Amino acid sequence: MIIKILLLLFFTGCSNIGGDRLPPAKQFDTKAIEQELVLRKKDLDKARSTEVFDPNAVKPSGINTVFGLALGKVFNLPECYKSRYKPGYYEDFSKFVCFEKTLANRDASKMVLIQLPYEDFPLIVYWGSKLYATIIDDNLELIRLKTTSGKDIVLTKLKEKYGDPLKLESFDVKTKIGASFDAIRAEWRVFNIKVVYNSIDQNLDFGSLTIGTEKGFEDLDKSIQFDMQKGRQL
Structure with a gap:
């Protein structure tokens, strides 16, 4: 009797294999997938706007x-x-x-x-000028340079x-004789790289561009504070 019951249960269970009582295959909802992609893009844009970035993410x-x-990375240029x-x-x-050595050394930087x-001078760099590079623990962390006065060309290249x-900020700069010029200040934050562009720097002939890592900008802030304190002592 027990054997008959077991056989009955066995064949009853086997009848479900390939039978009509199995749940239908799951269908992909393409509209829902598209909506999910839109939401993910909004999340990414929000993260960029709040400067929340993963420094370990793969960079373009x-x-x-x-x-x-x-x-x-390790700075390995030859000396001039x-x-x-x-x-x-x-x-x-x-x-x-x-590269050329300078006397501007401070602590570990x-x-x-x-x-x-x-022969191959970049278009956006002020002609004949040199780049200022900050080296920390043998790694290149920040570069500062003079840009040409053509802010539209520089901004286009950076974009x-x-x-x-x-x-992106726009403002007017006036000379001593009262002449007014349009100037801009733009800032980017891409992964752990920060970019700051000023179309007018010390004079109207050139602007400034600073590109560096978080470590490089922290060192730059320290050097500015050091120079300010030194100036107050004078």
């Missing part, structure tokens, strides 16, 4: 480089050639990217000048690489 190719120099005619000076022109070859700025 080249986002942490400045003219081929990688931020947050010394002048044969001016002891203690470097050659005025270089055919390759190189030091600053060097980067010389770019004139092509970093997208729309997180902050």
